Amino acid sequence: MPEVKLTAETRTEFGKGAARRIRRADKVPAVLYGHGAEPVHITLPGHETLLALRVANALLSIDIDGKSQLALPKQVQRDPIKGLIEHVDLLLVRRGEKVTVDIPLHVEGEAGPDTLVVVENSTISIEAEATHLPQQIVVSIEGLQAGSQILAKDLDLPEGSVLGVEPDQLIVNITNAPTQAEPETADEEAGAEAPADAEAEGSSEES
Template sequence: MSEVKLSVETRTEFGKGASRRLRQVEKVPGVVYGHGDEPKHITLDSHALMLALRTPNVLIRLDVDGGKSTELVIPKSVQRDAITSFLVHVDLLQVKSGEKVTVELPVHTEGELAPGGNLLEHVLNTLSVETEATHIPESVTVSVEGLEAGASIHAKDIKLPKGTTLSTDEDAVVLQVLSAQAEEAPADAEGDEAAAEA
């Protein structure tokens, strides 16, 4: 798991107007919460945060107000503009070494299905798991090599990294192989119409 360091500043202005002014100078408003502490309102550099969020469940070390304090956090909620996809707001959860947290791990696949043109459906794109806050895996990888139509992979079938336990229902279908749709040949359709007319 990668750790990213971000410099942030305490935020004292609130509301839509304040948020708009922050975005004009490429800053993003955020909140840090957890461990029973009062929420801390901060501003983050938009570009640096965007780069950090490219890594799923990234561990972020916040350098607050030029080093007055530091916080270890993970992203819990990221809001983006529906049209531009620009970052609008971020909620960050305080964590510490040894602490367990529940996160969503992206599910990736490897391998080729059995020949036949069948389709692989991702019923779930992520798995909910419990893991140590400072050792969160980036994703889980599932082999679909040789799977045929009708095959499915359940949450309990997926091997998880050490120290990670499943929170998703173990019987939940994560992946399934669908049979290729057979298309009617145009000649057959024309033949049926001719037979009907006769």
């Protein structure tokens, strides 16, 4: 994954009021931490950060006063209505360092006829080199029949990556698609019982 360069500024103001002023200036408050170092509070350019974080686990090169450090977004807070980024926690990483992250799963293909595809997990936890994280992992369901299952161990992981979950964790379950047969049968049975009830009522009236 290519690095995305962002120029940051250190900040000394904190609290909700300071955060609002930063956002009004089209910037994003953030904190940079990791490797036992003291957290560094910074601001990032708003538009560039929004574009960079459209990609899951984007590798960022954060430039502070001419010194660059690699980081991964660990937690991103967004406005629930506007979708704008309100705050970012960034984890410092080094080249060659292994990290554990959640990677989005992309299901593609078409399962067999009369099947229902149930995606049990939309992400998968893997351990991989920080500078070689995949944006997504493709899961093919092409032609799979009812009763088929895709487990974590069946995923095609990038070279050098290992699972961060149990191998038997269920990812996709292919079942039989629901049909209208059962409801119709129930209606037919109800209809068949109605005349019997009517006959019973008629007999009661005659007696």
